[in-house]
Amino acid sequence: MNGKCLCGAVEFQLDEPLPCLYQCHCSLCRKLTGSSSDTAMFISRDQFRWVRGLDKISSYRTNTGYRSDFCNCCGCTVPHLMGKTSYFWVPAGLIDGELHSQVVAHLHVESKAPWDIIGERGVRFAEMPSMEVLSRLLHESNEKIESNLV
Template sequence: MNGKCLCSAVEFQLDEPIPSLYQCHCSLCRKLTGSASDTAMLISRDQFRWVRGLDKISSYRTNTGYRSDFCSSCGCTVPHLMSKTLYFWVPAGLIDGELHSQVVAHLYVDSKAPWDTIDETGARFAEMPEMEALTRLLHENSEKIESDLV
């Protein structure tokens, strides 16, 4: 499965199985996306490959450690290796073609915007759950979704 930024300068590949998605409703993710939440996946480092454009990636980090990587040509948010983990954060909207993943978790629901409506699907977390628990939830649910599609 391939993904790329808006101008196609930054491109990457993901190997199957593709994990389920989560939505983060924190104020930083709202600012990053300009919408109610950030929809993304956490994919193992050994399932992720850059195709091109590493030289086009710029980074911004807040004093609290929140990180945003983006294409220096079009400004589009792009994946990055999360610090202290073996996972890449991958925005779901960058994936080309049909993505058969579902949102199975909502993070920071206690700080969502008052106008944000979260549907009934998926686990809800007041804040950020432990990384191990979140990655297990995303990967376990992807296996169930794939078997339902067969």
């Protein structure tokens, strides 16, 4: 499955099976997206490949370590390797084609915007769960979804 930024200068490829999605409702993700939440997935390093545009990526970090990588041509948020983990953070909106993943987790619901209405589907976490807990939920849920599609 392929994904790219708004202008197409940064492009990447993902190997299936893809995990399910989460939405983060924290204030930083709201500012990053200009919306109620950020919808994304964590995918293992061995399932991710850059196709082109690494030289077009700039990065911004807050003093707390929050990171945002973006295309320096169109400003679109793009994937990045998450710190010292073996996971890439991938914004769901960049993926081309039909994505069968569903949102199965909502993060930082304690700090969501007062006008944000979270749907009924998905496990809610007051803050950020551990990467192990979140990764297990995203991958196990997708296996259940895929078995129902066959």
